[in-house]
Amino acid sequence: MRDQPPLPAVSFQSVTRRYGPVIAVSGVTLDIAKGEFFALLGSSGSGKTTLLMLLAGFDQPTEGRVMMSGTSVSELPPHRRSIGVVFQNYALFPHMTAAQNVAYPLKMRGVGRSEREERVKAALSLVNLTERGASYPSQMSGGQQQRVALARSLVFGPELLLMDEPLGALDRRLRDQMQQELKRIQRELGITVIYVTHDQSEAMAMANRIGIMAGGKLLQVADPETIYTAPSSHFVARFIGECSILRVASLDNGRAFEIAGARQSLPSPAIAPFDIVVRPEKVSVHSVNDARSGEAFSVPATIREVTYLGPGWRVELQLSDGQLLLANIMRGDLLAGELEPGKSVIARWASASVTTLPTEGSS
Incomplete structure (x- = not known):
């Protein structure tokens, strides 16, 4: 008997999302493999963030199904999907230290204090912030706050990490540094990452594969080199590089x-x-x-x-x-x-x- 191919980490099956007469996502079918760093790339209003929100559970598809590891999650609330999410606005609690912010998801899940402390320590070490656990967000740079947000999204061991324009508020030098850090962390953990961005160079530098979106539709999915050298349409050719x-x-x-x-x-x-x-x-x-x-x-x-x-x-x-x-x-x-x-x-x-x-x- 032949071995069955591994189930994709994420599968969008003919997913459509309508808001009244507006179609934000139109018939998207896409499989993302376990351990893949996948970028959803498109301009504002292309549907990429809506697709991410459907996967995270903050919205539900009008048609189609969202699957994780072969199981439909379309009806599951966000806290039952084992997904970490990082947004552009870091959403850190200003009255909590970095360590307390990172510990918050564990506390909400009822993890005991000693285990919380160990896991927070490991998460801060992963993002190179071991010495800043006692600092408050107002005492940290934008790059450091982003690292805290990343540690908080990873500390409970999610199956999947979703990132929505996470580096958009950083200057170019910090963005370049964080790109390398994110790739390092993804490799170390082997976690599946879905990364939403409008920045083509960011997607090209980080992702194993890229999905180009426009008008709610998925236009092309391929590795960065293929998308650059063999675009599927005039739109993709113009969107990726000059x-x-x-x-x-x-x-x-x-x-x-x-x-x-x-x-x-x-x-x-x-x-x-x-x-x-x-x-x-x-x-x-x-x-x-x-x-x-x-x-x-x-x-x-x-x-x-x-x-x-x-x-x-x-x-x-x-x-x-x-x-x-x-x-x-x-x-x-x-x-x-x-x-x-x-x-x-x-x-x-x-x-x-x-x-x-x-x-x-x-x-």
């Missing part, structure tokens, strides 16, 4: 395309009509006198705008057919000192760097 989406003419039954008078073959045929997606780091910019201009795929362009970014420059190019193309020029590039609006250049990219998507409205 890109250029360009109109092209299909040639040779989708085996090649033409753009601004230049022809390029594709690694695999595409169904016409299609657009191409090119990431700016894949675009190289050359002088019009470059010797290879007649030997390689080359698109004439004019520099339209140059933005200094520190490690390099973001360059907006206009192709001869009027379309705009983004390129990243790094220090040390041959043209690094010759970037100025109005300059005529040649743009190139490898055919393997191109992603094709059906032209919007063509299906």
